[in-house]
Amino acid sequence: MGDVALGVIGGTGLYALAGLEDVESHQPVTRYGAPSGPVRIGTLDGRRVAFLARHGEGHSVPPHLVNYRANLAALQAIGVQQVLALNTVGGIGERFGPRVLACPDQLIDYTWGRVSTLCEEPGSEVLHVDFGDPYTPALRTKVLAVAADEGVVLVDGGCYGATQGPRLETKAEIARMRRDGCDLVGMTGMPEAGLARELGLDYACLAIVANWAAGAGPDPDEVITLEDVLANVAAASSGIPALVRGMLAR
Numbered sequence: 001m002g003d004v005a006l007g008v009i010g011g012t013g014l015y016a017l018a019g020l021e022d023v024e025s026h027q028p029v030t031r032y033g034a035p036s037g038p039v040r041i042g043t044l045d046g047r048r049v050a051f052l053a054r055h056g057e058g059h060s061v062p063p064h065l066v067n068y069r070a071n072l073a074a075l076q077a078i079g080v081q082q083v084l085a086l087n088t089v090g091g092i093g094e095r096f097g098p099r100v101l102a103c104p105d106q107l108i109d110y111t112w113g114r115v116s117t118l119c120e121e122p123g124s125e126v127l128h129v130d131f132g133d134p135y136t137p138a139l140r141t142k143v144l145a146v147a148a149d150e151g152v153v154l155v156d157g158g159c160y161g162a163t164q165g166p167r168l169e170t171k172a173e174i175a176r177m178r179r180d181g182c183d184l185v186g187m188t189g190m191p192e193a194g195l196a197r198e199l200g201l202d203y204a205c206l207a208i209v210a211n212w213a214a215g216a217g218p219d220p221d222e223v224i225t226l227e228d229v230l231a232n233v234a235a236a237s238s239g240i241p242a243l244v245r246g247m248l249a250r
């Protein structure tokens with residue numbers, strides 16, 4: 001399969017990687033089961049990259065049912081060591097309005113009932129991995145440096161609050177998350193980041209703000225629609241191919 005320099009996991013509205021050439025598809029079955037869909041391995045500017053749509057290519061897997069373990073293990077099985085997670089989110093903090101790209105440095109996990117560790121496998125070792133910095137600092141540094149080089153505007157830092165979904169949050173839930181220190185809200189950031197750490201993968205998040213979270217924007221009664229979400233993701237994602245190419249070039 002050759003060296004796969006980077007694995008990219010796409011979120012809502014991001015089901016393929018633009019410009020990928022010579023694509024081979026793999027559907028590895030891992031000890032944790034099958035991933036959300038095929039892993040597409042292709043070439044961008046001569047370097048190999050793997051892409052996996054977190055919710056499946058037809059967006060059929062809701063956030064709480066994604067087999068996060070299988071997705072990450074499938075990427076690891078083909079040789080991926082660095083994972084760039086693309087996560088569509090709502091914005092809470094004022095610097096995180098619709099169409100902003102951000103590279104968060106912290107997270108708070110509000111999810112429940114998801115398989116969130118590798119330790120449940122019979123015979124597996126109990127791991128208490130360090131998770132003080134949930135995103136790999138060196139990989140974040142690289143993302144930020146590449147963004148600066150490529151002229152992709154990216155907010156450095158922010159706290160990602162991972163909610164259960166699939167429904168969106170109430171205004172009171174978002175107000176609580178703001179008090180907790182969350183800047184962004186999404187449904188897929190955990191357990192993915194924690195599992196990546198347990199697997200020993202380097203992992204960074206590129207959050208794509210699709211909407212103001214409930215009650216967080218200038219119009220507190222704004223209703224969040226899927227059309228707005230998809231339009232904002234499409235607009236905000238224009239810099240992602242340059243970013244991925246830059247990551248591969250380093």
Ligand code: HPA
Binds near residue numbers: 089091169213
């Ligand atoms: N909340 C949670 N997840 C999301 C949102 C949101 O407002 N927008 C996109 N993903």
